[in-house]
Amino acid sequence: MSPRDSSGDERNVSFGVIASAAVIALIVIVGVFMYVGRDTSSHSGAADPGPAPTAGIGATGFAEPEVDLFGRRIDIPNNPAGQPLPQDESKQRHPGDPDWLTAAPVGTTDPRGWQRVYGASVPFSTSDGPTSIEDGLAVGYAHTPQGAALAAAQITYRLNARPADRDLYVRQVRATAQQIAAYDKARSAGRLPEQQPERITRYLIAPDAFQIENYADDLAIVRLAARGPVNDGKQVWAAVRLIMIWDGGDWRLKPTEARAPQTDYVDSLGGWTKW
16 A cells, blocks of 8 residues: 555544544434433543633633644634624625525634634634624524524534533533433433543534524524544535524523434435525
8 A cells, every 4th residue: 555545544434533523412412311321531530621611711812823633724712602703794695585494694603603612613603693692602693594503503513612501502402301300310410521621522523504494483493514434435424403592582492302323314415505
């Protein structure tokens, strides 16, 4: 095998590892029950700390940008919780627009559109939110399909990065009393890491696209497509399905009690909206 062939195999292996980690990470947030009964002791302790904040809560501005595992720009806010961008609501789509369900939020392809928050890459738009950071949480998403997609990515990735963030779970997840009780039990037992280590969060990279499967004023079914391996020269994406509920003037994630993974694989982004 030539050096070129060897490096190509290594790249495919790397993409496979990335895909596996991304899928696992996306599955975890679907419901806290994925954590209950699982030994997470290997993720805790001073020997494996999470990423340190660049500046601190309440800080503004950005540090020098970096690139993710696929070589894409990712901005580093001085506030570890993220830096909302100026909003132009005139750029929001409306129900009568032909691309109401298929348009991308404005600004995510521009610098600072994807920010590393607690180690995870999350999207910030200049049209559909989030509009502010409150108590470390990104809030203020537009009552649009685009707002639902942004909230889906933000909430799921943040919850992956910081599973024990109870404020996030209680305020931005539409959990039942039983689910909250199970969450609190797992949290008290130390089964939910306060902050995932970098060896995990480095795989919480920006999904390539989203899809609105269904949309109504009170509920949106959103799919996120995360890039996976290149198999025989063909790209594959792992797609996770998330249910978003419009509640109290903002979008919240509805967890599922199903233990089966809510993911599938697609080999084309036809019919998907690229960020």
